[in-house]
Amino acid sequence: MLTLYQFNACPFCWKVKAMLHLTHTPYQVVEVTPFGMPELDFTEHKKVPVLRANSKIILESEQIVLYLQAHYSQLPNPTQSDYDWLHWVDQTLVHYLPPLIHPNIRTSFKNFKHIMVANQFKPLKQWGVRVAGALVMPRVARKMQTKHKITEPLKEFEAALKQWTTQGLKGQNYYAGEQAGLVDAVVYGVLKSGAKMPFWQGVLNNNPTLQAWYERCDAQLAAPKAVLQA
Numbered sequence: 032m033l034t035l036y037q038f039n040a041c042p043f044c045w046k047v048k049a050m051l052h053l054t055h056t057p058y059q060v061v062e063v064t065p066f067g068m069p070e071l072d073f074t075e076h077k078k079v080p081v082l083r084a085n086s087k088i089i090l091e092s093e094q095i096v097l098y099l100q101a102h103y104s105q106l107p108n109p110t111q112s113d114y115d116w117l118h119w120v121d122q123t124l125v126h127y128l129p130p131l132i133h134p135n136i137r138t139s140f141k142n143f144k145h146i147m148v149a150n151q152f153k154p155l156k157q158w159g160v161r162v163a164g165a166l167v168m169p170r171v172a173r174k175m176q177t178k179h180k181i182t183e184p185l186k187e188f189e190a191a192l193k194q195w196t197t198q199g200l201k202g203q204n205y206y207a208g209e210q211a212g213l214v215d216a217v218v219y220g221v222l223k224s225g226a227k228m229p230f231w232q233g234v235l236n237n238n239p240t241l242q243a244w245y246e247r248c249d250a251q252l253a254a255p256k257a258v259l260q261a
Contacts, residue, residue: 043092049220127188129172140165
């Protein structure tokens, strides 16, 4: 049994979950405590996602999805174009989410309601984690926005998604053709992590091609065939 150590709303974790769902791979999930991460004491790597496959530990989301592709699927080997899109997801697409989700303390606090796992902590601690997150994440988002030279997060996010629909999908139901594949799962996973946020429905409404593709992926990749809560 595979074990995924995750934050529930982490886009990199959702990439992995979408791939697990695509390959119908049973797994159990461990929700990691944001402060201290005691669940990751078995490794010095204090970032999620982490995948544990018996005695093997796989780190970093791209390496995990490629491991699943190679060992738990019959999907074709990735092409150079596939790798280019995987890098685009990590180097471009994912960077728009923090400024959109955490533009300021007030909005961040509201959005943490969608981010946090219900009843993960006792009520007082749950509230404290939410407040602390709302204080920290807008600063993180601003640093990321500056680092990646993002000036208009929503406009640039929608432009990136238009690039995906025109250059990635190219009029097909999926990037991979008639069935979802590795790249579909990775792009979908990042977007799924922000799907509960207030801005998301407007993004879909502005891009019917994206909406149709996303809904096809959602029907196939949102829920696992077999998952256990560790």
